[in-house]
Amino acid sequence: MNGFMGLPGTAAPASLLLSGSAALPGDLPGAALWQPYLDGAPRTALDFAKDPWAALWGLLPSSPLQLLRGVLQHYAGLLLFLCLLTLAAFLLEGHGDRELLNFTAVCGCGVLAWDPMMTLAGTVCEKMEEWKRFLVNFLPVYGGVLAAGGESCGGAAAGGFLLSGLCVLAQCTAAGIVPLLQSYLAVSMTCCISSQKGLAPLCRTLGGTLRGALLLIGKILTILLGVQRIMTLQLDRTTLQLGQMLAGSVPIIGQTLSQAADTVLAGFQLLKSSLGIAALLILGAEFVPLYMELMLHLLFLTGCSLLCGLSASEKCRELFLCLAQAVRCMAAVVALFFELVAAGVVLMMAVGGG
Amino acid sequence: MSLPVSLFAALLLLTVLQLVLQKYSPLFAFLLSLAGAVLLAFRIGDLLQPVLAGLALFVRRTDGQAFRCLVRCAGILLITDYTRTLCHEAGADSLGWCADFVGRCLVLAAAFPLLEEIGGKIWGIAG
Numbered sequence: 001m002n003g004f005m006g007l008p009g010t011a012a013p014a015s016l017l018l019s020g021s022a023a024l025p026g027d028l029p030g031a032a033l034w035q036p037y038l039d040g041a042p043r044t045a046l047d048f049a050k051d052p053w054a055a056l057w058g059l060l061p062s063s064p065l066q067l068l069r070g071v072l073q074h075y076a077g078l079l080l081f082l083c084l085l086t087l088a089a090f091l092l093e094g095h096g097d098r099e100l101l102n103f104t105a106v107c108g109c110g111v112l113a114w115d116p117m118m119t120l121a122g123t124v125c126e127k128m129e130e131w132k133r134f135l136v137n138f139l140p141v142y143g144g145v146l147a148a149g150g151e152s153c154g155g156a157a158a159g160g161f162l163l164s165g166l167c168v169l170a171q172c173t174a175a176g177i178v179p180l181l182q183s184y185l186a187v188s189m190t191c192c193i194s195s196q197k198g199l200a201p202l203c204r205t206l207g208g209t210l211r212g213a214l215l216l217i218g219k220i221l222t223i224l225l226g227v228q229r230i231m232t233l234q235l236d237r238t239t240l241q242l243g244q245m246l247a248g249s250v251p252i253i254g255q256t257l258s259q260a261a262d263t264v265l266a267g268f269q270l271l272k273s274s275l276g277i278a279a280l281l282i283l284g285a286e287f288v289p290l291y292m293e294l295m296l297h298l299l300f301l302t303g304c305s306l307l308c309g310l311s312a313s314e315k316c317r318e319l320f321l322c323l324a325q326a327v328r329c330m331a332a333v334v335a336l337f338f339e340l341v342a343a344g345v346v347l348m349m350a351v352g353g354g
Numbered sequence: 355m356s357l358p359v360s361l362f363a364a365l366l367l368l369t370v371l372q373l374v375l376q377k378y379s380p381l382f383a384f385l386l387s388l389a390g391a392v393l394l395a396f397r398i399g400d401l402l403q404p405v406l407a408g409l410a411l412f413v414r415r416t417d418g419q420a421f422r423c424l425v426r427c428a429g430i431l432l433i434t435d436y437t438r439t440l441c442h443e444a445g446a447d448s449l450g451w452c453a454d455f456v457g458r459c460l461v462l463a464a465a466f467p468l469l470e471e472i473g474g475k476i477w478g479i480a481g
């Protein structure tokens with residue numbers, strides 16, 4: 001990381017840094033490390049400066065209809081089954097043992113809903129692993145840029161608390177989400193098949209509590225990141241002021257050295273912002289489609305619970321509400337991860353200039 | 355005469371006949387009720403044939419065990435309900451209970467593959 005400080009010509013023009021994909025001067029230090037991130041951003045910082053809405057819109061998946069069709073394929077069988085259930089309920093209206101029909105229906109719904117839920121959990125795991133790999137490579141580079149820009153404590157924090165926290169979260173999610181979801185689905189199905197009332201709401205409450213805990217963890221970690229950033233900023237400012245004072249005290253060339261250092265630092269501040277925005281956009285372009293997919297799953301599950309309401313199948317409705325809670329929990333984990341990345345990077349970008 | 359009108363007219367006639375017969379000969383009333391049911395089933399059979407064929411195609415296309423189980427259960431429940439009502443009408447309450455019990459057992463047997471699959475998934479989690 002110290003190599004960043006020693007090399008000359010670091011003050012790249014602002015327009016070049018903001019453009020992201022534009023070629024930077026070849027003598028800029030460490031370009032091989034951070035340039036791929038600037039090039040890999042789906043939208044540049046300049047796009048956001050020009051038209052923020054259009055740039056944000058550009059992060060959405062290219063064809064939301066295709067995404068919808070993909071999710072619908074998972075639920076086609078389930079929706080057809082529920083249509084058949086509505087038909088059977090209509091035929092048996094006022095006749096037969098509805099409890100028995102509901103029992104068969106809840107078993108069928110459980111069997112048909114299992115695979116889409118597992119596929120969804122697999123997608124979340126896969127994305128978490130991908131994001132973890134990206135951050136393991138990116139955050140040390142970002143920390144290096146921060147250190148080169150005179151924020152050595154901030155750089156260390158980026159590679160320390162933030163990286164380790166995110167890695168732990170991603171690792172736990174990737175390792176635990178599938179078994180947890182399997183257990184939750186099994187318990188939900190058993191509770192909904194059972195004739196005991198109150199078990200299914202208990203399952204839902206468990207899911208709701210987990211979601212609430214995730215939201216709380218997100219808030220606490222964001223506050224911690226903020227406090228840490230303020231602390232590191234104070235330390236870095238003190239170090240920087242001391243360095244400038246020492247450089248300024250050198251006879252004859254002191255002022256020139258101090259001015260040159262200011263120019264170098266200004267260049268790194270710009271690089272820090274561009275790199276942060278690029279990373280957020282790279283992750284955002286992955287996060288938005290995944291979150292949309294989760295929301296579509298939630299929408300379909302809510303639709304299924306409404307269909308069950310039409311066929312007066314209370315057990316099936318309870319099952320779908322439990323499944324919707326599971327999807328909400330997955331969405332909360334994904335949102336927590338992205339929230340932490342965004343909070344960490346934005347705090348490093350915005351606090352302390354950049 | 356359209357099919358619904360003819361069916362309702364036949365039902366009305368059968369009800370009046372049964373009311374008369376029940377007073378003098380309950381056995382004939384019961385047989386009339388049974389014959390009426392067969393007649394009605396036969397009459398709506400043509401109407402239901404395309405619906406049933408469509409349902410069978412629907413089940414085949416989805417290729418799901420859950421669909422077959424649901425259709426089978428609905429059928430069993432309908433037949434059980436009719437049989438129980440018939441037994442109660444004939445004054446054979448215990449037979450009605452038996453019909454109910456048999457229906458429950460048959461539904462359980464029809465839904466058993468689904469329960470087995472759920473059990474297999476839960477067993478798979480346990481290792």
